[in-house]
Every structure is written in C-alpha cells, then in structure tokens.
Amino acid sequence: MSLTVERTATWQTTCEVDDLEHGWGEVALIGAQQVALVRVADDEVYAVDHHDPHTGAPVMARGIVGSRGERPTIASPLHKQVYDLGTGECFTDASLALRTYRTRVVGGMIEVEIDG
Template structure:
C-alpha cells in the first residue's frame, strides 16, 4: 500500500532564487527546492542533507547540467546529485531522496509522507 502523503505548502515563489536553491523545513526533515527557469518543469526538490557529510547544505550548492542531466554540486565535497533522480554521479551506491513538487498559484507545494515514523520504518 502506498504510504499516505500530503501536498504541503512550503514557501512562495518569491522565496525562490532562479538557477539556485533554498532550504525548507518539512515533516520529513530539511528539503532543498531548486528553481531552474530555463527548464520545464522548472521546480525540483531533493533532500537538503549531504549524505557524505551529514550536514544540511545541498540547497547552497551550484546548479548546472552534466551531459544534459540537471544537477547540484555539494558545496562541501563537490559530488554531483541528479535533481531528477537524486542519484550521486560520482558514487552509484549513493542516492538521496527526491520529492514531487509543483506550483500552485504563487505557492510551492511538496508531496511529503504524512507520518514520518511510518515512512522511516518502511
């Protein structure tokens, strides 16, 4: 059975920075939301936690594309993470969480699990 989720408002369009990311706090922990205006869709959401350091920094990385794949580079040790799949390009065993994200009027909504404990146990 699919875990119960809900589409929560996390911030407004004016909070976003074009070509870059911001961090938001969700029930599922810190999430990085990126806004790449040249792409369609233009919004991406991945975990804000850098798996290599355990620190919450990924929203502060530089975005770009590697062979067409939209990525962010960790500001600490510079590994690249796909904004679409969360896959680390330098280490195929590392993949971080991604979240469905959409624009609702001037608000940004993220799909997060309703109950954090349940998801963590699954």
Template sequence: MHQDLKLENWIAVCAIDQIVPDTGVCALLNGRQVAVFRIGSDQPRVFAIDNFDPNAQAAVLSRGLVGSLGERIVVASPIYKQHFDLESGECLEAPHHSVASYPARLEGGKVWIAP
C-alpha cells in the same frame, strides 16, 4: 508528473518569488530538511531532494551550485562537489550516496512538495 497524488498530500513550502532563479532554499517538511530548487525564471520548474549530503555528512545541498551534466539538471554539493540529479536524487559520482527526491510543483505562485 506527480499530478496523481492527492491534493491533501501536498504542502506549500514557500512562494516561487522567494527563490532566486537557478538556486535552492531549505524547507522543513514534516521535521525533515528538504532542498527546494527553482530552475529558470520565465517558466520556472521546481525540484526537491533531501538537504543532507551523505558524502559530507552535512545539511548543505540547498546551498550548492545548480547546473547540468548532459541532459540531467544537477546540484553540485558545496563541500565535496558531488553532483546530485534534481529529478531522482541520484549522486552521479557515488550512487550509494544518493538522496531521496520528492514530487514538487508550482501552483498559485507557490511551491508545493509531497512528502
């Protein structure tokens, strides 16, 4: 998906085994909190969005519940339950409160994010 980005732009944030399947963790990326999610266990996929929920004015998205709405993989914010698309960062209930998404990939057992 984002393979065209130069390797030097990618930052290893953690080992994939440090994220429980279908949950998220928070990583600090160039001074910014990023919510990193692992979806699946056998062939995991990884996603990264801003950790700050603009609806709740709190850095909590990494602690939200992961699920799907139709074809979209989302996280529900733990405070007001708005859903954020893990691929695009779009807030489904309030698009004006969408967050940034970041290219994420798995390589060598590590999760890599491009800031």
C-alpha cells in the same frame, strides 16, 4: 495473515515560486524535514533532502546548481559529488543517492509531496 500498511503522502505548501532565485537553493522546514528547494526555470522547481548523503551535513541548499546534458544537477558544496535533481542519482559515486521529493506549482505557490 498478512498486514498491509498503506502509506499516504500529502502536499505541503512551502513558499511562493517567485521567492526563489533561478539557479539557487533555499531550505524549507516541512514538519521535521529539511528540504532544499532549487528553482531552475520559471515554474520548474526541484526538492531534495538538505542533508549531504556522503557526510550527513545539512548543506545541499548551498550546493552548486548546474546540468549534465538536459538533466539539472546539484553538487555538494563539501566534496562536490554531483546529483541529478530529478532522480537523486549521484554521477560521481554510484554508492550515493540524494533523496528527492515531487514538487508542483499551484497558484504561484510551491508544493512538496511529503510521506504522511
């Protein structure tokens, strides 16, 4: 007999989209998870783990926001590894990846999808 475990996800409201400046990160505490929110355009917000994948330090919201072509990025403020904000792929070290979360803006509020 096999047991199937169903995972559920919930959308958590974090803050107003206008609370974030373009090109800067801020940290949101969602349950016990520290999530870095990065606004790159009026209604384009990304959410990634606040912990640096290389060191484990909670610093990603202070990372350097930029782009590689059309892909928005964030660079760790510690060792400058560059991550794709949408996928978490590390451009500078293939052995690293940054956890990403889906986001949406509803009624001017940023919501982040978190595993339940």
